[in-house]
Amino acid sequence: MSEAEQSLFDVRLAKLERLRSRGIDPYPHTFDRTHSTAEAAALLETAEAANSADAKTETVSLAGRITAMREMGKASFIDILDGEGRLQALLRKNTLGEEYEILKDLDLGDWIGVTGPMFRTRTNEATIEVQQIQVLSKALRPLPEKWHGLADVEVRFRQKYLDLISSEDARRVAKLRSRAVSSIRRFLDDRGFMEVETPVLVPVAAGAMARPFITHHNQLDRDLYLRIATELYLKRLIVGGLEKVYEIGRVFRNEGVDFYHNPEFTMLESYEAFADYNDTMVMVEEMTKFVATQALGSTKVDFQGTEIDFAPEGGWPRLNLRDEVIKHSGIDFLEYPDIDSLKSQMAAAGIDVSQQASWGGLMDKLVSDKVEPHLFQPAFLVDYPVEMSPLAKRHREDPRLVERFEGFVAGMEICNSFSELNDPVDQRKRFEEQEALHKAFKDEDMDRLDEDFLVAIEHGMPPTGGMGMGIDRLVMLLSGHRSIREVVLFPQLRSR
RNA sequence: GGCCCGCUAGCUCAAUGGCAGAGCAAGUGACUCUUAAUCACUAGGUUCUCGGUUCGAGUCCGAGGCGGGUCACCA
Numbered sequence: 001m002s003e004a005e006q007s008l009f010d011v012r013l014a015k016l017e018r019l020r021s022r023g024i025d026p027y028p029h030t031f032d033r034t035h036s037t038a039e040a041a042a043l044l045e046t047a048e049a050a051n052s053a054d055a056k057t058e059t060v061s062l063a064g065r066i067t068a069m070r071e072m073g074k075a076s077f078i079d080i081l082d083g084e085g086r087l088q089a090l091l092r093k094n095t096l097g098e099e100y101e102i103l104k105d106l107d108l109g110d111w112i113g114v115t116g117p118m119f120r121t122r123t124n125e126a127t128i129e130v131q132q133i134q135v136l137s138k139a140l141r142p143l144p145e146k147w148h149g150l151a152d153v154e155v156r157f158r159q160k161y162l163d164l165i166s167s168e169d170a171r172r173v174a175k176l177r178s179r180a181v182s183s184i185r186r187f188l189d190d191r192g193f194m195e196v197e198t199p200v201l202v203p204v205a206a207g208a209m210a211r212p213f214i215t216h217h218n219q220l221d222r223d224l225y226l227r228i229a230t231e232l233y234l235k236r237l238i239v240g241g242l243e244k245v246y247e248i249g250r251v252f253r254n255e256g257v258d259f260y261h262n263p264e265f266t267m268l269e270s271y272e273a274f275a276d277y278n279d280t281m282v283m284v285e286e287m288t289k290f291v292a293t294q295a296l297g298s299t300k301v302d303f304q305g306t307e308i309d310f311a312p313e314g315g316w317p318r319l320n321l322r323d324e325v326i327k328h329s330g331i332d333f334l335e336y337p338d339i340d341s342l343k344s345q346m347a348a349a350g351i352d353v354s355q356q357a358s359w360g361g362l363m364d365k366l367v368s369d370k371v372e373p374h375l376f377q378p379a380f381l382v383d384y385p386v387e388m389s390p391l392a393k394r395h396r397e398d399p400r401l402v403e404r405f406e407g408f409v410a411g412m413e414i415c416n417s418f419s420e421l422n423d424p425v426d427q428r429k430r431f432e433e434q435e436a437l438h439k440a441f442k443d444e445d446m447d448r449l450d451e452d453f454l455v456a457i458e459h460g461m462p463p464t465g466g467m468g469m470g471i472d473r474l475v476m477l478l479s480g481h482r483s484i485r486e487v488v489l490f491p492q493l494r495s496r
Numbered sequence: 497g498g499c500c501c502g503c504u505a506g507c508u509c510a511a512u513g514g515c516a517g518a519g520c521a522a523g524u525g526a527c528u529c530u531u532a533a534u535c536a537c538u539a540g541g542u543u544c545u546c547g548g549u550u551c552g553a554g555u556c557c558g559a560g561g562c563g564g565g566u567c568a569c570c571a
Binding site (some may be wrong): 260 | 503505506507508509519520521522523526527528529530531532533534539540542543545561562563564565566567568569570571
């Protein structure tokens with residue numbers, strides 16, 4: 001702590017001691033709150049509707065943090081912030097007597113409890129006239145500046161509580177996220193899904209193409225991985241006869257950090273027996289509509305100046321991937337089934353192909369460069385090549401493709417879904433191809449063979465529609481933020 | 497990881513290579529309807545770190561740290 005910082009700290013410590021010397025406990029165990037700030041304001045409005053203009057309510061008790069103090073000698077206004085909002089308190093010497101002196105030892109940031117009737121000031125603001133005041137917790141460090149708030153992005157993320165104290169938007173996003181997640185649970189629960197928990201520490205990091213975090217179990221003396229997906233465990237439960245399962249859980253990918261990526265993020269995965277990807281598409285439409293309505297009160301949201309409608313007339317367009325790629329790049333990928341020809345076509349279309357090695361990797365680049373940026377309003381890209389999708393079932397009409405869709409909003413992939421591959425022989429072959437690719441292209445992330453999973457589906461997995469959705473990204477869309485760090489309470493940062 | 501930008505008082509921000517400043521917060525005083533309260537005064541600095549150039553560096557140069565942006569990879 002700097003000297004200047006220390007002196008601010010010392011001033012508050014002195015106030016703390018002064019409170020104690022006056023017999024006031026600056027850290028009491030409890031406070032009997034009767035109303036939130038919002039409830040108190042509502043109570044006043046009720047009283048005003050019943051009586052005349054200058055109504056007073058019964059005595060209420062409020063608690064919150066001091067965010068502003070306006071002292072005028074023998075009367076002072078204090079702004080109190082609680083979980084629902086801000087409310088003004090009036091303290092007057094002729095009401096409080098000796099107790100009024102406590103103001104000298106209060107600071108911005110302190111928690112207080114106040115008791116008294118609600119009334120309206122001359123400037124028409126709902127206010128509590130304080131008859132009793134109690135310190136609930138003395139703060140020893142100062143708050144960020146009251147008008148500009150906290151602008152330093154680094155401090156906002158490292159000390160999230162300061163962001164939450166000084167930014168209405170930070171509080172809004174935190175609440176929105178909570179409402180979104182709980183409404184997802186309600187949606188799935190109401191449809192007969194059961195929520196389950198599967199291992200975070202796994203012997204094989206499979207179920208997606210990503211680099212895993214590695215850790216070590218001392219007693220077992222073996223390396224374990226943090227899961228990169230929940231997919232293969234949820235499918236084991238489908239094999240076991242749990243027909244509709246889902247998990248909302250943290251997954252971990254040891255990849256770059258940017259606007260759209262945090263090394264740990266929250267994914268919803270759901271699996272429904274006897275369904276296919278067409279059924280799942282409908283479910284995604286209904287779920288996003290439900291979640292937007294529950295969390296926002298509307299299916300329409302402003303995202304960076306453009307309105308997104310999660311429930312467009314006629315549903316989300318189903319866009320055939322092959323058609324879209326041809327439309328935006330002129331390349332028909334089925335015509336170029338080998339790496340060299342596809343690569344030269346892409347290079348001719350002006351795409352940087354220097355980093356990509358496998359055919360699937362090239363396709364991924366082609367789609368994300370040429371097609372995804374055009375998908376602003378909600379839409380599904382449908383029917384991917386088999387090489388890009390080792391866990392998806394072959395298309396019923398074309399074995400070169402799989403029954404897979406991804407949902408896009410604002411150019412961002414928010415979900416990925418298949419008719420799940422339940423043919424154990426084909427699944428083993430696909431895994432083996434992935435393993436071969438993994439060896440051939442060391443730098444590229446491939447899905448890994450999970451023998452235990454193969455044994456499971458060799459016992460018979462029913463036809464299943466599965467889906468994974470990035471919860472952080474969904475909350476970004478709902479809240480209008482284009483950075484994942486704004487919707488994660490504690491985003492990953494370099495340690496100091 | 498490459499490239500670009502930023503880092504000054506607790507917070508928000510100034511300062512041609514020439515005395516390091518303002519507002520808020522803090523302290524003292526005045527003030528019984530203010531709301532970015534007002535008024536007067538006071539105090540507050542390792543200018544991210546290390547090194548260099550210079551008579552003189554917050555400012556120029558080099559290295560490093562942290563953050564942001566962007567490109568590449570991943571959802």
